[in-house]
Amino acid sequence: MCCLAHRYGRSSSGRSFIFISGGGGMLPESLTVLAATGGAAVVQAAGTDAWTELRSKVAAWFGRGNQPRERTELERLDRSAAELAGAGEDTERARLRQETVWQTRIEDFLEELSDEEREGAAAALRAVLEEAEKAGAVSAGAGSAAVGRDMNIQADRGSFGAGTANVEGGVRLGNPPQPGADQP
Numbered sequence: 001m002c003c004l005a006h007r008y009g010r011s012s013s014g015r016s017f018i019f020i021s022g023g024g025g026m027l028p029e030s031l032t033v034l035a036a037t038g039g040a041a042v043v044q045a046a047g048t049d050a051w052t053e054l055r056s057k058v059a060a061w062f063g064r065g066n067q068p069r070e071r072t073e074l075e076r077l078d079r080s081a082a083e084l085a086g087a088g089e090d091t092e093r094a095r096l097r098q099e100t101v102w103q104t105r106i107e108d109f110l111e112e113l114s115d116e117e118r119e120g121a122a123a124a125l126r127a128v129l130e131e132a133e134k135a136g137a138v139s140a141g142a143g144s145a146a147v148g149r150d151m152n153i154q155a156d157r158g159s160f161g162a163g164t165a166n167v168e169g170g171v172r173l174g175n176p177p178q179p180g181a182d183q184p
Helices: 031-046 053-063 068-085 086-110 115-134
Strands: 004-010 016-022
Touching: 004 053, 031 053, 031 068, 031 086, 031 115, 053 068, 053 115, 068 086
Parallel strands: none
Antiparallel strands: 004 016
């Protein structure tokens, strides 16, 4: 007798979704969360400076020393990145879809392993994700800017500039120059 498992989740943009899977054993919640984190990390890194390194490490994690499998995963990762890059106005739907795809791939992979192998693979994936986070991978949603260094906001010709920042370290603010006679 087969059963369906329902999981409720949230994408990196905060949208809710329901994932339904059938058959097989369920992973412990901690591994489901790890898989969701991995899926989100793949999507967030795609198209950024962090992509190349995360892409190769995720593929190596899946490959576990098997070069043909690693190449297959690299191709899958590249297809995901291409889908995200070409999503146009449907970016949010593509991001949600790819997060779910990669979460499911990670869960399926972990479910295939013995308990001992699963523990080692989970630890290795955690290390990959922690390293990607420490590498300073910055990401932003649509309509936002992700900046890893300096950001200058300027206003001219009677306009105004504004920004919101989540800052680690310090911020230096300066007074804007007074409008000259040639400016309204």
